[in-house]
Amino acid sequence: MLTNAPDLPAGPPGHVAVVGTGIIGVCCARALQRDGHRVTLIDRNPLGEGASFGNSSVLATESVVPVATPGIWRQVPKMLLDPLGPLSLRWQYLPQLTPWLLRFLAASRPEAVERISLALQALLDDAIPSYRQLLKDAGAEELLVRRGWIAAYTTEAGLQSYRRLAELQHRRGVEVAELSVAEMRQMEPALTPELAGGFYYPQVAHALDPQRVLLALAELVQRHGGRILRRDVVGFRVAEGRVEAVETTDDSLDCDAVVVAAGAWSKELAKRLGVKVPLDTERGYHLTIPTPGIALSRPVYSTEFGMACTPLASGLRLGGTVELGGPVAAPNWKRAQVLAKRGLQLFPDLDTREASRWMGFRPSLPDSLPVLGPAPRASNAVLAFGHGHLGLTLGARTGRLVADLVAGRPAAIDLAPFAATRF
Ligand SMILES: Cc1cc2nc3c(=O)[nH]c(=O)nc-3n(C[C@H](O)[C@H](O)[C@H](O)COP(=O)(O)OP(=O)(O)OC[C@H]3O[C@@H](n4cnc5c(N)ncnc54)[C@H](O)[C@@H]3O)c2cc1C
Numbered sequence: 001m002l003t004n005a006p007d008l009p010a011g012p013p014g015h016v017a018v019v020g021t022g023i024i025g026v027c028c029a030r031a032l033q034r035d036g037h038r039v040t041l042i043d044r045n046p047l048g049e050g051a052s053f054g055n056s057s058v059l060a061t062e063s064v065v066p067v068a069t070p071g072i073w074r075q076v077p078k079m080l081l082d083p084l085g086p087l088s089l090r091w092q093y094l095p096q097l098t099p100w101l102l103r104f105l106a107a108s109r110p111e112a113v114e115r116i117s118l119a120l121q122a123l124l125d126d127a128i129p130s131y132r133q134l135l136k137d138a139g140a141e142e143l144l145v146r147r148g149w150i151a152a153y154t155t156e157a158g159l160q161s162y163r164r165l166a167e168l169q170h171r172r173g174v175e176v177a178e179l180s181v182a183e184m185r186q187m188e189p190a191l192t193p194e195l196a197g198g199f200y201y202p203q204v205a206h207a208l209d210p211q212r213v214l215l216a217l218a219e220l221v222q223r224h225g226g227r228i229l230r231r232d233v234v235g236f237r238v239a240e241g242r243v244e245a246v247e248t249t250d251d252s253l254d255c256d257a258v259v260v261a262a263g264a265w266s267k268e269l270a271k272r273l274g275v276k277v278p279l280d281t282e283r284g285y286h287l288t289i290p291t292p293g294i295a296l297s298r299p300v301y302s303t304e305f306g307m308a309c310t311p312l313a314s315g316l317r318l319g320g321t322v323e324l325g326g327p328v329a330a331p332n333w334k335r336a337q338v339l340a341k342r343g344l345q346l347f348p349d350l351d352t353r354e355a356s357r358w359m360g361f362r363p364s365l366p367d368s369l370p371v372l373g374p375a376p377r378a379s380n381a382v383l384a385f386g387h388g389h390l391g392l393t394l395g396a397r398t399g400r401l402v403a404d405l406v407a408g409r410p411a412a413i414d415l416a417p418f419a420a421t422r423f
Contacts (some may be wrong), residue, residue: 013037017246018232018404019044019269022052023392024384026030026217027399030134033224036404040253041221042246045387048214050263051391052119054358055285056308056319058149058299059131059205059393060278061124064172065165065320066116066368067282067389069197076105079324081210082298084338086306096323100280101292103423105364112367113168119417121172123394124221126412128205130396140216146205147298149308150184152191152346154196158304159196166199173201188418189326190294206299208313210392229253235272242380243273252361257380257406264327264361266371266385272376274419279386281327285336285341286310286319288358293351305342316350318343322362331359364388365423372398372418374405382406 007211018025021043029039032073045098079089089097105114128146153159166176179187181195207213231248238244245252249423260269267279292315299310307320318339323332336359340352365371365386375381382405387394404411416422 003196015040015254016257017042017253017255018259018265019043019246019265020050020261020385021047021228022050022261022263022280023048023214023395024263024387025259025310025352026214026221027134027395028259028261028384028402029226029404030137030217032406033221033226033398035407037406038225039221040227040229040255041218041235042229042231042248042253044230046230047218047228048211051252051360051362052214053211054319054360055210055392056286056299056317057207057210057310057312057392058308059144059207060390061127061393062121062169062174062176062201062204063390063393064117064124064174065168066107066113066120068104068366068368069113069165069236070110072108073105083332084334086304087319087322088324090323090329093326093329096326100278100366101276101324107367114336115417116367116369117168117172117397122413123397123418127393130400134217134396134399135213138220140158140213143208143213143216144211145208146203148200148202149204149206149299149301150179150188150198150200151301151303152184153196154194154302154304155347156196159198162199166284167384175373176203180276188296188298188300190296191300191302192346192348195295206310207392212313212344213392233269235269236381237376238273238378241378243378249373257307257382259382259384259402259406260375261384263385263391264363266363266383269385270371270375271421273375273381273383274361275375275383277371278366278423279371279388280324280364281386282364283323283325283331283359283361284320285339286317286333286358286360287336287352287355289319289352289355289381290315291351291352291354292316294347295348302342302346305345307342309343334358334406351365354400359378362388363391369418370398371420372401373415373420376421
């Protein structure tokens, strides 16, 4: 049970300011409106230009396994030596990253993985139905399709190590079936025959465009009277343990409650609400190819390459990899080029000539769980950030849970594993 539930609104609904117009902020805003609140979304950038713009668009409900798994520490030297590997670390950023990295490695202990995967399972439950409802309200149901996804392995060693993770998924109730190469190619004829095997997750869904999902939901919020303001939030006016106003570089905005959903940039704002969180970023890249020369029916994922290949309305997106390099350094576009090379390994007929490239900042806590709960020192502030690899997947679910918190209702799941104070 919550020990510090915000005290809005047992009485009449109020005005809630939501910082961040990524998928998390927009979903929170809509869920709050459904409770009768007036909402103002605030972002320093144009709508949906953060991580929510260019992700791989998969509602990855099978992701009950954290990023750090037992034995990942063995990869640290490789992470440092290969700047183009699927998981890499920038040397220059190592001093700042070390505390995060140590926590990340601690989260890979078997007992921690077990605990984290239970928390992920609870959060992921209901992720797709929550979206269906939201998109239906927005008149954009067609953006969500459920055709499952395939995890493909090029080596026997990769396949073997994945079987252990699939076993954990299985224990968490994830529907998963091992596939032969012939079965995989029957489902996705564009796949190379040079594979060791793979897995199929029939319950996974994907969006035809994550940006269109976000824009449709933002329009829904506006249609119901929500405002979207372009402002840089720098802090809060707090009196007697309650946020009275959001302070921006231009002005201050009075509110009855606030939600911090500022993605990878939420750390400073959380600090201003009294809590230090080890939030960092796992930078990722994509290539989107309007005319890829191949057709996929569903996303195909490669853990070995850290890459998802998703058929979108606008073409094929090759997205993923993790670069631990902090929120400031310029992109290393060679990493995006590697995606093209890996794409060709999986799909020999792929044509990458027309690809556009992008880099985004996953907001990541070292234990692969978001911060989702009340701010410890401001009773009417809710923190909702750090969704890492699962921000799109968990958007609608997060919105509902945040609305519960703002209303002071018991949340549908135990939120203790997501407390900002867990570190
Ligand atoms: C390559 C890649 C592939 C991915 N694939 C998937 C996938 O397939 N499925 C999935 O579920 N997830 C995926 N993700 C993760 C997902 O994209 C993120 O977890 C999610 O977008 C985070 O959403 P957000 O709303 O928290 O952050 P963002 O979308 O980054 O939004 C945060 C917003 O806050 C604003 N902001 C920050 N600070 C301030 C401030 N001080 N004042 C005002 N505004 C501020 C920013 O401008 C930004 O617009 C992927 C990520 C990457 C990089």
